[in-house]
Amino acid sequence: MTQSFQKVHALTGMKDVLPDASAPWEQLEQTVRTWLASYGYRNMRTPVLEYTRLFARGIGEVTDIVEKEMYSFTDALSDEALTMRPEFTAGMVRATIEHNMLYDRAHRVYAMGPVFRREKPQRGRYRQFHQIDVEALGFAGPDIDAELIVMLNRLWAILGLPDIRLELNSLGQADERAAHRSALIQYLEQHRDVLDGEATRRMHTNPLRVLDSKNPAMQDMANNAPPLFDFLGEASRAHFDGVCHRLDDAGIAYRMNPRLVRGLDYYNLTVFEWVTDRLGAQGTVCGGGRYDGLIDLLGGKPAPAVGFAIGMERLLDLCDQAGESSAQAECQVYMIHQSDDAQRRACRVAEQLRDEGLRVIVHAGSGSFKSQFKRADASGAAVAVILGADELSSGTASIKWLRAQSLETRVQQETIPLERLVTELKLKV
Incomplete structure (x- = not known):
């Protein structure tokens, strides 16, 4: 007697996109490609699977992603630790170094595709989700930081998306962050009684992330912490002012958010997020910033870089709310x-x-x-x-x-x- 086969279903947090639902994806992808081409950005494709040490080194060993969220395993053939990519930037930089892309000129590149994080599924964020990733590799000035933000402002207009707000901060340079880190740790030590377990654990390893806590009991403490911006030197402030002046020229409103730090270790100078109130708790539509030290950190010749990532599921959710998504007929x-x-x-x-x-x-x-x-x-x-x-x-x-x-x-x-x-x-x- 043949044993019955147990029906297989999709893994938790990994969604099928059926034909009737795929048209908005295709429309968004085509719109994004046209938008990026208008600014001279070209497509780049990197593997879904990379060595685990790439992400541990690039993202940071004490980040949530590396500590808790990566899908990693040991390859039986090579005995190497491998990881399904949890974000694009580390792999894009690895490819840039491996193929000596910055030998003769800077590059504007982008990628689209799935990324993987082992976390509790929630609105707009699944265990397999999709990102639009944009990187400007080899550019040092505030003009490129501003260009990326102006580009995004144009995308929201193309998609007919209102109510997306820009928040800005500067993380300065390594020596400025080190001085701030010492002052911040001293401040946190003085307020140890209000820190939760996660904040206590991070206090000495990644204190900036303590300020990003969503714990209501810690908000007053975080709001009164010494701001990193006060520790910036003349060059870092000039870079940030250069970004702001160009945004003012473009008529783009923004809010200075001293607690904006982003979740990855590789950022310096400009960081930014576009946020909305129309996605519930997951209000960040797009986030990015400058990461001038990452190419050097991953073994390449030092070179500046800046980029951002957009969650496609969140963007499609917003398009659907705005009535911009429609199913395409099977034929004419x-x-x-x-x-x-x-x-x-x-x-x-x-x-x-x-x-x-x-x-x-x-x-x-x-x-x-x-x-x-x-x-x-x-x-x-x-x-x-x-x-x-x-x-x-x-x-x-x-x-x-x-x-x-x-x-x-x-x-x-x-x-x-x-x-x-x-x-x-x-x-x-």
Whole structure:
């Protein structure tokens, strides 16, 4: 007796995107590619799987991602620790170093795809989620920091997304952060009684992240902590002022947020987030900043860099709320037929229509006219083309407009000579 097979379902936090839901993804991806190309950014693709030590070194060993969230395993062949990428930047920098990309010039690059984090699934954040990652590699000035922010402001406008606010901070340089770190640890020691367990653990390893705590009992303490901005030197302040002046020139409003630190260790100078109140607790739509030390840290020749990442699921959620997402019809033209000869003729006509850029489905198999019309309507097609015995004998095709918007200036059904069908549909669909 054959043992029954236990039905398999998707892993928790890893979602299927079915055909009816994929159109908004495709539309967003195409919009993003066009938007990035308008600023000279080119696509770059890196592996999903990298050595674990790349992320431990690049992201920081005492970050939440490395400590708790990475999907890691030991490869049986190499005995190496490997990790599914939890973010793009470390892998993009690794590829930049490996292929000596900055030998002769700086690069503007981007990537889109899945990333993986082992955390509790929540709105807009799953265990497999997707990011748009943009990196400007080899550029040192505040002009590029501002360019990225101006770009994002344009994207929100293209997508018709209101109520996304910009928050800015500067993390300065390593020596400035070191001076602030000492003062911050001393301050936290004085307020140990209000620190929760996580903050106590981080107090000496990553004290900046203590200020980013969402624990309500710690908010007053965090608000009164010595701000890093007070420890910035003249050059760091000038860089930040340069960013702000350019944002003022572009008419982009922003809020200075001294507690904005981001969750990764590699940032310096400018950091920023675009936030909204329309996604519940997960209000960050996009985050990024400058990471001038990462290329050197990962073994490359020192070079500046700045970038950002956008969560695609969150962006799609916002587009859906704004009414900017819509399902795409399966086709524009649905070919209905009622004999083997008619189906063969329909296939030839369909290829001619596709030559003109139309999306066409030829009904597969047989079926009554009623069942085929039902399927044509369900496809979302604007028009059904009917090839029956009468049409074949007279060298014509009957066309029936199926969508309300197609009927405003047209009769519902008409007959057209086959030799004119492609031309007529190209003009009208």
